[in-house]
Amino acid sequence: MDIEKVNSMDFGEFVDVFGNVIERCPLIAAAVWSKRPFSGLGDLEKHFFAFIDGLPLSGQEGVLRCHPELAGRQLPWGRLTAESQREQSAAGLQNLGAAERLRFTELTAQYRTRFGFPFVLALRLSDPAAAPRELARRLRCPPAQELRTALGEVKKICHLRLANLLGEQP
Amino acid sequence: MDIEKVNSMDFGEFVDVFGNVIERCPLIAAAVWSKRPFSGLGDLEKHFFAFIDGLPLSGQEGVLRCHPELAGRQLPWGRLTAESQREQSAAGLQNLGAAERLRFTELTAQYRTRFGFPFVLALRLSDPAAAPRELARRLRCPPAQELRTALGEVKKICHLRLANLLGEQP
Numbered sequence A, B: 001m002d003i004e005k006v007n008s009m010d011f012g013e014f015v016d017v018f019g020n021v022i023e024r025c026p027l028i029a030a031a032v033w034s035k036r037p038f039s040g041l042g043d044l045e046k047h048f049f050a051f052i053d054g055l056p057l058s059g060q061e062g063v064l065r066c067h068p069e070l071a072g073r074q075l076p077w078g079r080l081t082a083e084s085q086r087e088q089s090a091a092g093l094q095n096l097g098a099a100e101r102l103r104f105t106e107l108t109a110q111y112r113t114r115f116g117f118p119f120v121l122a123l124r125l126s127d128p129a130a131a132p133r134e135l136a137r138r139l140r141c142p143p144a145q146e147l148r149t150a151l152g153e154v155k156k157i158c159h160l161r162l163a164n165l166l167g168e169q170p
Helices: A003-007 A011-018 A026-035 A041-054 A057-065 A082-090 A098-115 A130-138 A143-166 B003-007 B011-018 B026-035 B041-054 B057-065 B082-090 B098-115 B130-138 B143-166
Strands: none
Touching (some): A003 A041, A011 A026, A011 A143, A011 B057, A026 A041, A026 B057, A041 A143, A057 A143, A057 B011, A057 B026, A098 A130, A098 A143, A130 A143, B011 B026, B011 B143, B026 B041, B098 B143, B130 B143
16 A cells, blocks of 8 residues: 555545554544645654654553553464454464463553553564563563653554554564 | 542553543543543543643544434444444434435535534434534634534533543433
8 A cells, every 4th residue: 555545545444444552542543534645654753753752641541551461371373454454463472381471461460550551562573482571571661661661662562563564564 | 430449440441441432542542541640531531632622623623524424425434333233223314215315425525625624513412404504604714713613522422422431311
């Protein structure tokens, strides 16, 4: 899909196609449509990022809370969005052994309690084996810093999903 | 459900229950969770309304664009959220005659083109027969005024859905 095609979309098509580049936040794609025309992938994603950066703190936390728990029990596989399911499958998180999975689940619960949002990680950019280590590291970060880190992961995921939709190299 | 139950919810439960009181905008419920505890229905809805009012123009348009077209062909029935389907059914819009439906569809298309968002109406507060007349009237309003009117309808729908969930009289 080239950028002329994107610029020709009405808001219904645009939200259908881009509504989940920020997980479960079609509102953001629907808002970004106001900023068309777009000159390319970089310009398009700039508007997604600017919208997130312009949200109040509660809204930024809200974006994170729309993400599924990684390898979590709360969101059964069937309820993951297609994008998340592909990304989690590719990362091999469903292949964690029972003990590793239990430990990972304990740490994600601690993370959720500490920060008030789920652990978000751009899995396609990570070594699967590194996810538990990264989780343990981020669990110890100060909340304001961790919010910035987590939103950075949301933006990486957004970039990858947009590049995928536009058929470009990330 | 009483307000103590609401205040005891973790963000996952809260978004599951309240994620669609603003149509297809779980981000807003996820943000409102940051404002707990809530003293009651009025306090809870105040935070939903304040979040919408605090959005930039593109975000307010985005909220509207997440709503389905009334009696529309773009969103087939199966894709409506459960809440929208109930509200549209109750309003009898699916019972429009062929000619009325065609006329209604033409006007909603004009509305969409003029304002860049779909026609939103709190159907449960309207006489079904009045919807086409109200659409024709609002189609002639200045865009800034119509945005305010449409967001007012979003808030009425939010109020009705919240009252329904809390088991209170709207």
